[in-house]
Amino acid sequence: MVQFKKKGLWSKLSILIGSHMPAGCSNMKNYSSSSYSLLPRKKHHHRVCSYAVAVFLVVSVVVICGEDFRNGFRRTLQRQDQWRRPPRLESLQHQTQKVLEVDPLPFAVVDETSKSTKDDCGIFNGKWVYDETTPPLYDEGECPYIQPQLTCQKHGRPDRGYQYWRWQPHHCSLPRFDAAFMLEQLRGKRMLFIGDSLNRGQFVSMVCLLQSKIPKASKSMETFDSLTVFTAKDYSATIEFYWAPFLVESNSDDAVVHRITDRIVRGNSIEKHAKHWKGADIFVFNTYLWWMTGKKMKILKGSFSDEKKEIVKMKTEDSYRMAMKSMIKWTEKHVDSRKKRIFFTSMSPSHSSSNEWGGEKDGNCYNQTTPIEEPSYWGSSSKTIMQVIGEEFGKAKLPIELINITQLSEYRKDAHTSIYKKQWNPLTPEQLANPKTYADCIHWCLPGLQDTWNQLLYSKLFFPYR
Ligand SMILES: *[C@@H]1O[C@H](CO)[C@@H](O)[C@H](O)[C@H]1NC(C)=O
Ligand SMILES: *[C@@H]1O[C@H](CO)[C@@H](O)[C@H](O)[C@H]1NC(C)=O
Secondary structure, rough: EEEOOOOOOOOOOOOOOOOOOOOOOOOOOHEEEEEOOOOEEEEEHHHHHOOOOOOOHHHHHHHHHHHHHHHHHHHHHHHHHHEEEEEHHHHHHHHHHOOOOOOOOOOOOOOOOOOOOOOOOOOEEEEEOOOOOOOOOOOOHHHHOOOOOOOOOOOOOOHHHHHHHEEOOOOOOOOOOOOOHHHHOOOOOOOEEOHHHHHHHHHHHHHHHHHHOHHHHEEEEEOOOOOEEEHHHOOOEEEEEEEEEOOOOOOOOOOOOOOOOOOOEOOOOOOHHHHHOOOOOOEEEOOOOHHHHOOOOOEEEOOOOOOOOOOEEOOOOHHHHHHHHHHHHHHHHHHOOOOOOEEOOOOOOOOOOHHHHHOOOOOOOOOOOOOOOOOOOOOOOOHHHHHHHHHHHOOOOOOOOOOHHHHHHHHHOEEEEEOOOOOOOOOHHHHOHHHHOOOEEEEEEEEEOOHHHHHHHHHHOOOOOO
16 A cells, blocks of 8 residues: 555645746655555464465466467457458558558557658658647646646736747648547556656646546546646546656755755666656656756765765766666666657757847847747757767667757747746846846746647657658
8 A cells, every 4th residue: 555645736836946946746755655464363374375375376377378368369359350340441551561660669550641660750850830720729727737837828928929839840740639539549558757847847738738628527636745647537547747857866856845056966876766657658758957057966976865975076968878877777677668658858948048049138038929030040958968868868778769859949939938927936126127037938838839849749659650
């Protein structure tokens, strides 16, 4: 029995951010599992042993024969299927199978529109098109799960243009986001986002994209310390977010109190978090901004509970690489890539200085209402971190698929929450006189840019062969 200490919906979410980093829930010690009380009293001992032997025998038979039962069952189903299937469709599927060189990825839809597995139209290369004829996929007021740090309209944002820019890849079009279809595909599954507040934003966006199709009584959102769980009851499906801003263990892991200036990580230590990830079917990781302190990273050699801490300093890229290796090693050990998918969202860019795009002097994302049009534009996102990601994923023994949103988000200086969000501290007269001084140029309004990230994820997840 695992006892969770429940927190009210977003209540502990006094989260976030101040002017910088985000927040989440609280620490993990309440996760402790209480032991099972079975019946090992002396006088029952003999009987219990006999039962145990009998149960062991039955279980062994089931385990040994189970594979065969299941395979036999599957073969029967396939046979029935063939009987029912109209011949035209069958031959089409046959052709498709000839084109795919390898087993299709789990969750991938293989149909007559599928091309070869080698065919890749490059959905991350494209441009933003202003399109008022395509409304946003949901309305801000319609989705009750958006944190007050991201509800820009409610907090007075005067323009809405940022909701109408559509991502158009150069060589294909994104599939239409179909919430009913996705919910059906997620039946009985667990989709887990793991990372920092930007990944939390993507998680909330995904929930908003799906939730309108679910009646009120059939859905819930609950927070258990570092884990937030959206449940679609009729589908036995969950979409979850786990707070781990460095993925590996750190002194910023407390889901509520984590705004720590002196950040320390344990680069090789992921198990403390990862034990809560087992059994997920779709993983979506991110980590970036918390590493970018501008200083060397402090790496703890022992444990956080050691009285005398041994700390070494390491270059940002080297410590980031260490975390990537820990994550990859964990997935190689615990994730069966024949049944599950692993995604990683690349760095989310900030727009804290208008000098980067040649805007007015001393500006930032405040008062920006249009994207940057220069196709080669790249602001301050770290190219060396991107390189580390590419190198480490290239060496992984299982596919870790990159949702490469950095470039397309670099263009979107207009899509940040800026000053249109809940402020946790009262603003000073100086701040009010000069709003850009308290603009958040890191996080993104919802609905908005992060819905596009999820459309790209949707495309990769279900239609990787188009
Ligand atoms: C916002 O930008 C517009 C031009 O795009 C400018 O005319 C206006 O003065 C700016 N407002 C503030 C408060 O900076
Ligand atoms: C992500 O995309 C950018 C440009 O859009 C590219 O420069 C970068 O190499 C890509 N990252 C990886 C790891 O492939």
